[in-house]
Amino acid sequence: MTPATPRIAIIGAGPGGLTCARVLQRNDVPVTVFEHDASAGARPQRGALELHLTTGQAALRAAGLQKEFAAVARPAGQEVRLLDHTATVLFQHAPTPAPTPAPAPGAAGRAEIDRGELRRLLLDSLTPETVRWGSYLRTLHPLGDGRHRAEFDDGHTETYELVIGADGSWSRVRPMLSDATPHYTGVTFVESGFEDADTRHPEVARLVGAGSMRAESAGKALIARRCSRGRIRLYAAFRGSQDWALEAGVRITDTEAVRAVLLDRFAGWDERLLALLRDNDGGFANRPLFALPVPHTWTHTPGLTLLGDAAHLMPPFARPGAGLAMLDGAELARNLTGHRDPDEAVSAYEAALRPRAAEAAEHAARGLAEALAPDAPRGSLRHPRDRPR
Ligand SMILES: Cc1cc2nc3c(=O)[nH]c(=O)nc-3n(C[C@H](O)[C@H](O)[C@H](O)COP(=O)(O)OP(=O)(O)OC[C@H]3O[C@@H](n4cnc5c(N)ncnc54)[C@H](O)[C@@H]3O)c2cc1C
Structure with a gap:
């Protein structure tokens, strides 16, 4: 640690914040992570995350965690299928079969890890007591010299030279830097899933194939993806109010009532596709999609920065x-350990982040707009391999 090393707080123990903390500690820079969740297991970390060679996996390399990742990750299903509402396959890309023995996760460019496993892997790599659980940042008070006093929900305060907002969509750090707030994209995903699909739901498993499948038509989509342990995750996606359930007079916890509303919305679709809405295991979860303006920029402010969804x-x-988010975390930490002046390190990180984030956000917005366009799947046929994550 150089005399210039600032006292650093990271707000949020998501993939971005934890990767940043790990890379800092690996370079002997002390850091404290403040996390709203009461403990590592307080909130179920559902679903699988696909990590690519140039983003998530690059971050794990910077964190020195490739071996740990390879031990729990699996090669991501590479097949892509695009269908219309009649279940006609319009595009199918099935990569050549994997050689024997199967390649290591990541060798094919993409690997998948369960969200909970990733959190555990990153947490295990940190020194004990790095994360202060049950600490919700309420606000930050600028002290005028680049330092900020962080005030937490339980009333306690602490002062830091650098506060990194890794606190996700509804960041409490972001308002200190920018007036932007996430807007509803007009699209809601309703999430459901299938357990042990090959055995218990063979028709669904065949329809979805070995990777991801999406069926699109006239502003609606059914998006399915293989996950670990025979699971398939499904999103029923549509344009409309985020309060669609309330407006239809149903509660999201009333599985059969939600199913009836969804079947009504997708009326006229092929029975093989409707089986995705009829036969799922468990209930439904509402995931209205929000986004920040693109590009989202802010004036560099000493002592504060953002990464991941917060940015x-x-x-x-x-x-x-x-x-x-993980790549942001790794790059910011690397900059902080590579520059003598922490403020220059943060400026350099922000300058590199801006174009990278804008390019990704434009791509994501375009993909979503095409998949849910009135003339879908026409637009998606131009970029059929771009798919939901
Ligand atoms: C429906 C859906 C599906 C998705 N599927 C995928 C996928 O398959 N693959 C993929 O790569 N991405 C996926 N994403 C996106 C992915 O979840 C996010 O981009 C990623 O989690 C962002 O990481 P992060 O570290 O920036 O923030 P987060 O993961 O949101 O972590 C932020 C953390 O900060 C904590 N926090 C928040 N506020 C405070 C506060 N004030 N004080 C203290 N702690 C706080 C939160 O509890 C949380 O732990 C999906 C998103 C959605 C909506």
Whole structure:
């Protein structure tokens, strides 16, 4: 640690914040992470994340965690299928079969890890007590010299020379830097899933194939993806109010009532596709999609910065948000350990982040717009391999 090393706080123990903390500690820079969740297991970390060689996996290399990742990751299903509402396959890309023995996760460019496993892997790599659980940042008070006093929900305060906002969509750090707030994209995903699909739901498993499948028509889509342990995750995506359930007079927890509303919305679609809405295991979860303006920029302010969704919230389409957050975290930490002046390090990180985030967000917005366009799947046929994450 050089005399110039600032006292650093990271707000948020998501993939971005934890990667940043790990790379800092690996370079002997002390850091504290403040996390709203009461403990590592307080909130179920559902679903799988696909990490690419150039983003999430690059960040894990910077974190020195490739071996740990390879031990729990699996090669991501590479097949892509695009269908219309009659279940006619319009595009199919099935990569050549994997050689024997199967390649290591990541060898094919993409690997998948369960969200919970990724959190555990990153947490295990940090020195004990790095994360202060149950600490919700309420606000930051600028002290005028680049330092900020962080005030937490329980009333306690602490002063830091650098506060990194890794606190996701509804960041409490972002308002200190920018007036931007996430807007509803007009698209809602309703999430559901299938367990042990090959055995219990063979028709669904065949329809989805070995990677991801999406069926699109006239502003609606059914998006399915293989996950670990025989699971398939499904999003029913449509344009409309984020309060669609309320307006239809149903509660999202009333599985059968939600199913009836969804079947009504997708009326006229082929029965094989409707089976995705009829036969799922468990209930439905509402995921209205929000995004920050593109580009989202802010004036460099000594002592503060943002990474991940706090900096560039975008729809989960075409670009993997978790991987981008991890890359941000790794790059920021690397800059901080490579520059003598921490403020220059943050400026250099922000200058590199801006075009990268804008390019990814434009791509994600375009993918979402095409998939949910009135003339879908026409637009998606131009970029059929861009798919939801
Ligand atoms: C429906 C859906 C599906 C998705 N699927 C994928 C996918 O398959 N692959 C992929 O790569 N990405 C996916 N994403 C995007 C991905 O989830 C995010 O881009 C990623 O989690 C961002 O990481 P992060 O570290 O920036 O923030 P987050 O993961 O949001 O972490 C922020 C953390 O900060 C904490 N926090 C928030 N506010 C405070 C506060 N004030 N004080 C203290 N702590 C706070 C939160 O509890 C949280 O732990 C999906 C998103 C959606 C909506």
